[in-house]
Amino acid sequence: MARSSVLAHAERVEPNPSHRGALAATARMAPDQVEVVVRTEDGRELSLPVELVRVLLASAGELARGHAVTVLASEVQLSPAEAAELLGLSRPFVARLLDAGDIPSTNLPGSSHRVVGLADVLAFQQRRERRREGRRQIADALDEPGLPY
Numbered sequence: 001m002a003r004s005s006v007l008a009h010a011e012r013v014e015p016n017p018s019h020r021g022a023l024a025a026t027a028r029m030a031p032d033q034v035e036v037v038v039r040t041e042d043g044r045e046l047s048l049p050v051e052l053v054r055v056l057l058a059s060a061g062e063l064a065r066g067h068a069v070t071v072l073a074s075e076v077q078l079s080p081a082e083a084a085e086l087l088g089l090s091r092p093f094v095a096r097l098l099d100a101g102d103i104p105s106t107n108l109p110g111s112s113h114r115v116v117g118l119a120d121v122l123a124f125q126q127r128r129e130r131r132r133e134g135r136r137q138i139a140d141a142l143d144e145p146g147l148p149y
Contacts, residue, residue: 007082011071015063027061074122077115080105086121097124 015023036048036056048056059069078086083103084094098105098114103124105114 005082006076006078007085013069015066015068020064023060023064027057027064029057031057072118074119076118078118078121080114080116083116083121087125
């Protein structure tokens, strides 16, 4: 039986430009200094736990910057094609990264098909961004006037 796409069922929220100011102000709040209360139709109120407040504030920051937000649990298992889609890379390139061990993967029982943890994909992306930033800083240093070379 074919596996349904994890990304197809993920909650995706697009930013509304008219809310940018309120979102930015919300994102500047400290999670431990905010209480978020939800009121139901019948008037009951529920105070949200700090973990959920942290998610809301982080999401507000991304939306304020004009980025869409997709909600997925870190423990979600992705296909190599889904990992490639999230990373903005081709599936064959991601397959080579999996083969090389740059992104950990697990074979499904009794199959040659692999799955990749979302947390591992995000960790790879962070390492990739740090390397890119380091190369940019080196290039900027080499462009500084008066550098002997």
